[in-house]
Amino acid sequence: xxxxxxxxxxxxxxxxxxxxxxxxxxxxxxxxGYMKQAAKGKPSLVAFPEDIGALLVAIDDYxxxxxxxxxxxATEKILGRYMRELPYYLNxxxxxxxxxxxxxxxxxxxxxxxxxxxxxxxxxKVCIAAGSVLLPDPKEDNGAVYNVAYLFGPQGQTVGTxxxxxxxxxxxxxxxxxxxxxxxxxxxxxxxxxxxxxxICADCWDAxxxxxxxxxxxxxxxxxxxxxxxxxxxxxxxxxxxxxxxxQETGAYGxxxxxxxxxxxxxxxxxxxxYAPSSLTxxxxxxxxxxxxxxxxxxxxxxxxxxx
Numbered sequence: 633x634x635x636x637x638x639x640x641x642x643x644x645x646x647x648x649x650x651x652x653x654x655x656x657x658x659x660x661x662x663x664x665g666y667m668k669q670a671a672k673g674k675p676s677l678v679a680f681p682e683d684i685g686a687l688l689v690a691i692d693d694y695x696x697x698x699x700x701x702x703x704x705x706a707t708e709k710i711l712g713r714y715m716r717e718l719p720y721y722l723n724x725x726x727x728x729x730x731x732x733x734x735x736x737x738x739x740x741x742x743x744x745x746x747x748x749x750x751x752x753x754x755x756x757k758v759c760i761a762a763g764s765v766l767l768p769d770p771k772e773d774n775g776a777v778y779n780v781a782y783l784f785g786p787q788g789q790t791v792g793t794x795x796x797x798x799x800x801x802x803x804x805x806x807x808x809x810x811x812x813x814x815x816x817x818x819x820x821x822x823x824x825x826x827x828x829x830x831x832i833c834a835d836c837w838d839a840x841x842x843x844x845x846x847x848x849x850x851x852x853x854x855x856x857x858x859x860x861x862x863x864x865x866x867x868x869x870x871x872x873x874x875x876x877x878x879x880q881e882t883g884a885y886g887x888x889x890x891x892x893x894x895x896x897x898x899x900x901x902x903x904x905x906x907y908a909p910s911s912l913t914x915x916x917x918x919x920x921x922x923x924x925x926x927x928x929x930x931x932x933x934x935x936x937x938x939x940x
Contacts, residue, residue, distance in 0.1 A: 639826075642676060643679070643936055644931055656691060659744060659748060670756075675933060676759060681763045685762070714736055738768050758786055759791070761783050761854045766778070802898075818844055826938030827849045829853050839877075851938040852936070855878075876905065
């Protein structure tokens with residue numbers, strides 16, 4: 633199917649600021665605030681940025697990290713807090729301290745992240761592409777931790793999850809020490825508003841991933857993004873080689889939700905967008921909606937047409 637036929641649905645994209653959360657209730661309150669803004673557009677689908685759940689690793693340790701100036705300083709403070717528990721994971725899985733911390737905190741992170749977004753999806757009766765979170769696969773016991781995106785249905789059910797394939801340096805062995813997903817494991821998820829494929833941040837620059845998702849039947853490509861670079865003309869040009877380009881190649885619609893704001897020593901920036909093939913946009917730009925600035929929170933909305 634092409635984007636020219638099918639049902640018209642409204643979608644919203646959240647451009648959110650990267651920050652620590654004081655508590656589980658603080659995280660829930662933040663997500664509720666974004667959902668209230670998005671609800672004004674009466675969407676059937678709401679998309680959040682990459683790593684919206686990553687900072688839940690410090691959810692019970694806000695006092696330790698609130699004054700940290702760098703990611704390394706914050707990590708060292710949290711590692712110190714769990715020094716007694718970490719050796720089990722270090723010895724059991726032979727992993728780095730960073731990954732051991734994520735394994736140790738996984739149950740707490742998963743509970744808050746899943747419950748928060750499932751409740752929001754039920755309350756607003758929408759599908760939510762819930763950005764991403766750093767978690768092990770519950771079906772595995774190998775010490776792997778992934779940058780994984782969740783998709784929730786309007787009854788709060790988990791429709792599916794997708795693992796990031798192309799990791800950036802910050803996520804590799806010398807940084808967060810995450811595990812890459814496999815491209816041949818990527819799936820497309822059937823929802824009441826069409827078939828959805830998810831490619832996380834750097835995966836949006838990989839044309840082979842979008843091609844796979846389109847061949848699997850994706851009507852909508854969702855690209856949760858958290859780009860740790862200051863906004864420049866070069867970065868802006870590079871962004872257009874991301875999900876926007878994949879939409880023009882595949883003929884699917886695209887929702888790119890960006891994390892923004894200075895977080896510790898990392899400057900996150902991006903301009904979120906809702907994309908369509910250029911022939912379907914009035915000005916032939918390929919944009920149905922676009923955030924106004926690369927460094928401020930915003931919620932944007934538009935209508936798209938997907939299969940019945």
